[in-house]
Amino acid sequence: xxxxxxxxxxxxxSFDTYAGTVRAVRDISFDLGPGxxxxxxxxxxxxxxxxxRSVMGLLARNARVEAGxxxxxxxxxxxxxxxxxxxxxxxxxxxxxxxxxxxLDPTMKIGRxxxxxxxxxxxxxxxxxxxxxxxxxxxxxxxxxxxxYHQYPHEFSGGQRQRIVIAIALAADPRILIADEPTTALDVxxxxxxxxxxxxxxRKTGTSVIFITHDLGVVANxxxxxxxxxxxxxxxxxTADEVFYDPRHPYTWGLLASMxxxxxEDEKLYAIPGTPPTLIDPQPGDLFAPRNPYALEADxxxxxxxxPVSGTHFAATWLLDPRAPKIDPPEAIRRRARERGSL
Amino acid sequence: xxxxxxxxAKRLFYMALTLFIIITATFFLMNFLPGTPFNNQDRLSASxxxxxxxxxxxxxxxxxRYLNYLGNILHGDFGISLQFSDxxxxxxxxxxMGPSIQLGLQxxxxxxxxxxxxxxxxxxxxxRGLDVFCSLFAITGRSVPNFVVAVLLQxxxxxxxxxxxxxxxxxxxxxxxxxxLALSISPMAESCRFIRTEMVEVLSSDYIELARAKGxxxxxxAFSHGLRNALIPLITVLGPMTVSLMTGxxxxxxxxxxxxxxxxxxxxxxxxxxxxxxxxxxxxSALLVTVIFLTDILYQLIDxxxxxxxxx
Numbered sequence: 001x002x003x004x005x006x007x008x009x010x011x012x013x014s015f016d017t018y019a020g021t022v023r024a025v026r027d028i029s030f031d032l033g034p035g036x037x038x039x040x041x042x043x044x045x046x047x048x049x050x051x052x053r054s055v056m057g058l059l060a061r062n063a064r065v066e067a068g069x070x071x072x073x074x075x076x077x078x079x080x081x082x083x084x085x086x087x088x089x090x091x092x093x094x095x096x097x098x099x100x101x102x103x104l105d106p107t108m109k110i111g112r113x114x115x116x117x118x119x120x121x122x123x124x125x126x127x128x129x130x131x132x133x134x135x136x137x138x139x140x141x142x143x144x145x146x147x148x149y150h151q152y153p154h155e156f157s158g159g160q161r162q163r164i165v166i167a168i169a170l171a172a173d174p175r176i177l178i179a180d181e182p183t184t185a186l187d188v189x190x191x192x193x194x195x196x197x198x199x200x201x202x203r204k205t206g207t208s209v210i211f212i213t214h215d216l217g218v219v220a221n222x223x224x225x226x227x228x229x230x231x232x233x234x235x236x237x238x239t240a241d242e243v244f245y246d247p248r249h250p251y252t253w254g255l256l257a258s259m260x261x262x263x264x265e266d267e268k269l270y271a272i273p274g275t276p277p278t279l280i281d282p283q284p285g286d287l288f289a290p291r292n293p294y295a296l297e298a299d300x301x302x303x304x305x306x307x308p309v310s311g312t313h314f315a316a317t318w319l320l321d322p323r324a325p326k327i328d329p330p331e332a333i334r335r336r337a338r339e340r341g342s343l
Numbered sequence: 344x345x346x347x348x349x350x351x352a353k354r355l356f357y358m359a360l361t362l363f364i365i366i367t368a369t370f371f372l373m374n375f376l377p378g379t380p381f382n383n384q385d386r387l388s389a390s391x392x393x394x395x396x397x398x399x400x401x402x403x404x405x406x407x408r409y410l411n412y413l414g415n416i417l418h419g420d421f422g423i424s425l426q427f428s429d430x431x432x433x434x435x436x437x438x439x440m441g442p443s444i445q446l447g448l449q450x451x452x453x454x455x456x457x458x459x460x461x462x463x464x465x466x467x468x469x470x471r472g473l474d475v476f477c478s479l480f481a482i483t484g485r486s487v488p489n490f491v492v493a494v495l496l497q498x499x500x501x502x503x504x505x506x507x508x509x510x511x512x513x514x515x516x517x518x519x520x521x522x523x524l525a526l527s528i529s530p531m532a533e534s535c536r537f538i539r540t541e542m543v544e545v546l547s548s549d550y551i552e553l554a555r556a557k558g559x560x561x562x563x564x565a566f567s568h569g570l571r572n573a574l575i576p577l578i579t580v581l582g583p584m585t586v587s588l589m590t591g592x593x594x595x596x597x598x599x600x601x602x603x604x605x606x607x608x609x610x611x612x613x614x615x616x617x618x619x620x621x622x623x624x625x626x627x628s629a630l631l632v633t634v635i636f637l638t639d640i641l642y643q644l645i646d647x648x649x650x651x652x653x654x655x
Contacts, residue, residue: 090559095556097549097553097556105550105554107571107575107646108568116554116557117557154648
């Protein structure tokens with residue numbers, strides 16, 4: 001196997017709040033290969049953003065990394081000093097945020113905002129920095145760069161602003177790009193354009209991408225591998241094909257069944273019953289059990305480990321235990337697999 | 344640049360209109376004040392009173408006096424003072440405006456710079472020791488009257504340490520230091536509190552998070568992205584504060600024996616010195632509308648989102 005560029009091992013992150021300790025991320029492990037796109041999928045509050053913020057070293061002040069390590073090119077980011085992390089943030093690992101309408105400083109020309117990201121990580125002259133900014137603007141598909149350089153964020157549309165945010169992220173040729181729901185705040189046509197742009201950039205630069213989203217439709221478009229998160233854990237991880245067409249975890253079944261497809265007719269769209277659990281003093285057992293129509297007795301007692309399905313595919317459900325009863329995935333999931341076979 | 348001309352013309356017109364309304368209202372209201380400008384009126388005989396009224400033009404109907412007054416103002420003639428042996432008001436106020444305006448500007452400048460700095464520190468250390476210290480300072484500064492501060496400063500720097508003059512206006516800049524400090528407490532506390540609130544909000548916004556993700560240090564973020572955005576709302580408060588400080592503080596000017604305008608105004612009201620009241624009111628109003636106008640211009644220079652657009 002190719003050496004992973006990022007390896008997260010047994011990461012646990014908690015937040016201290018007045019209501020108690022929120023165990024937002026619980027024992028997460030994954031790795032990211034060079035040039036690979038990994039999608040982190042899950043509902044709001046499942047810990048996908050916290051995971052990425054830990055990698056960036058941008059956790060809120062009341063957050064605590066309880067355990068684990070984050071190895072970037074073999075070095076543990078959690079052991080780095082603030083100063084060392086600043087060189088990595090934006091330099092080696094860059095981030096794209098969710099809402100382009102609020103991610104740019106409203107009182108600064110966009111040229112300078114991008115130039116800042118260039119000069120922070122490279123010793124270049126003003127002229128060189130500007131040339132690099134114009135190059136980046138062109139790369140992200142903003143025309144008339146020379147004129148746009150001197151404009152303020154409010155003179156751009158949402159889609160264009162997201163392109164600028166992407167340009168900022170690319171300024172120092174990062175090895176890893178973390179995209180935190182980069183298309184959620186955009187309308188559908190814009191979403192497609194931004195996704196195309198990101199794929200295009202990845203092809204040109206060979207950057208690895210962690211793509212956070214709650215939209216499986218987006219995942220299918222961009223991801224090589226998919227990690228499904230629920231209540232602070234990775235419940236299923238595998239290649240995009242494996243997770244989409246041979247899912248093993250009942251939560252993944254629920255997510256896929258609630259996604260409309262071309263075959264969906266007038267029937268009512270499936271919704272997973274219940275709401276995600278609170279992560280303050282979580283109950284023992286599998287946290288998905290109360291919402292899981294396939295829950296076993298074992299789910300109420302202990303959290304299932306990640307069972308291997310194949311060399312690349314793992315799922316945390318007792319259904320994969322050899323002692324568990326044999327259960328067929330729901331019809332919608334089987335239909336999905338069949339349709340793929342016929343494609 | 345051309346897009347500014349109609350905007351400025353419009354604003355100037357409204358400023359003139361505002362001043363006109365203020366002048367008119369003050370002129371008529373003032374005439375309803377009880378009493379007359381002459382003290383010991385009871386002891387004056389009817390013929391003496393008539394003579395005085397005639398001398399100062401009070402025998403004419405109110406409305407014609409109003410028109411007269413307006414005409415004179417347009418020629419820069421604000422009349423004569425009734426309490427200071429017929430001195431011209433323009434010379435009288437001219438001598439006294441200088442110290443007040445100088446003190447006011449110095450106090451606003453010093454107070455705001457220090458206050459903004461303290462507010463920034465507080466916001467960057469939100470809910471920690473330094474923040475508590477700065478907030479305590481701001482609350483104290485807001486609640487302790489400036490004359491108390493003035494006396495404390497005099498005691499410390501003039502009497503105990505003997506570093507600075509205790510009062511008067513005869514040692515140039517050295518004389519201005521203590522009154523400036525006393526006056527600067529309020530703008531300092533105000534801007535500290537204000538910047539802290541704004542900055543806390545700005546520092547938790549998405550674009551600051553993006554700046555962090557760029558790998559910028561907290562201090563650089565605070566200066567290059569935080570401050571500018573937090574300053575914008577402060578400008579609005581700063582304008583009127585500057586005016587109220589420039590037009591003199593009665594108590595502080597008295598304590599330091601500063602020949603300023605604050606004292607003049609109070610005296611003129613107490614003695615029904617009509618023309619001085621009018622002149623000081625006009626001066627205050629003119630300063631205020633000018634500062635508000637400048638504030639709006641400044642706003643547009645700092646915040647690109649509210650810039651005047653060329654009308655298409």
